[in-house]
Amino acid sequence: MTISIRSVEKTFGRYPALNSVSLEIADGELLALLGPSGSGKTTLLRVIAGLEFPDNGQVLYGDQDMTYAGAAERRVGFVFQQYALFRHMTVAKNVAFGLDVRKGAAKPSKSEITQRVDELLRLVELGELGKRYPAQLSGGQRQRVALARALAVNPSVLLLDEPFGALDATVRKSLRKELRRIHDATGVTTIFVTHDQEEALELADRVAILNQGVIEQVGTPQEIHDNPVGAFVAGFVGESNRLEGEVKAGRFRIGDLQFDASGAVDGPAVAYVRPHELVLSQGGGEGTFGLVANHIAPQGAVARIDGTTAGGLRLEAAFARQAVADLRPGARLDLSVGRAYVFPA
Amino acid sequence: MNRLRHPTEDPPWAKALILVIVGAFLASVLILPMVSVFFEALRKGLPAALEAIGTEDARAAIKLTLITAAISVPFNIVFGVCASWAIAKFEFPGKAFLITLIDLPFSVSPVVAGLIYVLVFGAQGWFGPWLIDHDIKIIFAVPGIVLATIFVTFPFVARELIPLMQEQGVDEEEAAVSMGASGLRTFWSVTAPNIRWGLLYGVLLCNARAMGEFGAVSVVSGHIRGLTNTMPLHVEILYNEYDFVGAFAVAALLCFLAVVTLVLKTVLEIAQPPSRPGRH
């Protein structure tokens, strides 16, 4: 099912949560809504689910206008951060709920429901736990139940609100892979909200970045990371050194540092430089500067260096381990900026 | 607009219906009875009502009620603090059973509460002959009234404090003791500030019950006018003598006390919101 969001606006009191948001989600896509808290990402998800209604704009499922349809009419699967399981029902009853509340001809037979529940519990790898109560499960298991329950109704779209937010780091990682596997197995259009960029970039086909009720950028994880369209995305996604300086004649300058900024307009500007875009420079030509290493932290194949320039700027750089194997704190490196994202301040 | 309703909201017609039902129910069971107390008391004007409160018997009843509360409330505080301290800070077998026992007076009929003291201290009771020999009167006298009141108010303070102290655990006290504070010092400077709101809350309810208890006191009092009549008993006597203005005038005084209690309770709940079900 394709989902189209057209110029959706939503305010809570005087606080605008969504400001003319438009977004197309392709059939079978796995899309992440990424943004800081208060960016409107959860509101957008709830508008898609029919748990909130927009003040203006449209929500289309396929070519059907669903803007003012209630949640019950939309056939969405919604997974909540705090699981929202029915604690007086067994796991199996929880999963069966969406089928159980159907009326008349739409309601499957008992054996069909049992079969569907078994199938879903196997899909989320909880085959044996159908008779347990939610209170007897771990957090990760509860979220799997919530996922199975949402999938039971064959939803036209699966919506997840910070699905792994309440779980600890290791469980979160494994469930992340699990969600990808389940998405690939079912092919259901899936939208999930997260504030964890690692989660969004690792899991999603495409990522939509929200900030203050506006979509800043939509693209594949690689596009988002490598070609941020604005200062917010450049600063929010991935790590970077943020530098406030000035652009003059195609070069960005700050203190003793300067590098290429062709295309940027003259005037005050902000530059974002990823740690790995600070490159070792032998030549010593234009743009080369010195960095005194204060602290060196090896991380897998990479060594991260925290240093200070002669002008007093603190920068973080990252190199392949063997390239700086002999480096000790206090040593001086000659560097230049490989690539920077420069935006007018 | 109906289609725009949030899924956790009830339809407006259901809302209106529920509010009307609840309003009618509360009016007929709670609000009108309270209003009628003041209305009946003032039926013959304020002077008549004031006169009824000012009679010698009424003044004696007010005095006895105050004395009863003045003894049973402090007792309740001492017991409540000791009991909740023992329960919250120490581990011992049968703890859950002990908590149930402390709650027991809540589920005992007040009449039974009065009866047990008649059976123990009455003329026919265990200590009856001995008490008569020594010319000590408990039943049909003030000590019996106080005892019965203590029984029915027994759990009030303890019940408020036990969960409060359990929640706070022993960490802070242990920290204080490890810094060299003495037991009493620890209590005053660490424990007492933590429990003061719960304590006040319990005292408030305990006091309301102590001043208003009827069943238990009725059994042990003997209804001797001017001597063993508390305010609620005085209300009964006047009512049964068809002195309605008098009965309702004293009742209005008690009702006013109840309203003050409710207001203070609300204030306390704002100071420290209740966190547990089933407080009473």
Place this chain on the structure above:
Amino acid sequence: MGLTLALLSLIVLIPLSAVGLKASEQSASEFLHAAFNERALTAYRLSFGAALIAAAINGVFGLLTAWALVRYQFPFKSLVNGIIDLPFALPTAVAGIALATLYAPNGWIGALLVPAGIKVAYTPLGVIVALTFIGLPFVVRTLEPVMRDLASDVEEAAASLGATRFDTIARVILPALAPAWLTGFALAFARAVGEYGSVIFIAGNMPYKSEIAPLLIIIELEQYDYAGAATIAVVMLSVSFLMLFVINAIQAWARRLAA
């Protein structure tokens, strides 16, 4: 610790045991007669029956009241919230004479019911009214915090799974409230069974008709039939213990579900 046990024993346990000892001074047949003669049986029937009906009334209206307090905004809400606790704060005798006057045939509410042929004061119906007054806050105050903690996401989950509002209430909300609701019901019932002060003014106190069990104890005391009074007290105490046990069991069950 020692002080706690000593006071508990002196004030509660030892006097309570006096009831059992006094009752056991009789022979078995005397005991059975005192406990289960016709007049006593009618009194139990009224006390337990009226308490049960009153608790049920409170179960329904208390649920609605708690729901309105937690979910709705309406004028004078904090005033209404405060007045719920009136039965805890108002002396029972005051409640008794107020209700008796209000529901008497010439009272504000009683007069309205006369044309319909309904007599409340001085009948078993009056007992039910008084016991409803006494029990209301137990149900409301037990339900309220649980209702407040009922996460809205559970309701949203039900709605997103296609449940109608009615289904959501019947299959998700009410079952989640069940333990608290039962606890409130049991507390209201336990309190109502032993209630005396608010009832005697409105009951009429006719033997075999509108006489409650606690009143019977008082009557036997006035006739110096201590063993008889103790016997009825034993029956009532047994019910109290049973109720305590039931309430504890409900709460243990609720804790297991909430873990």
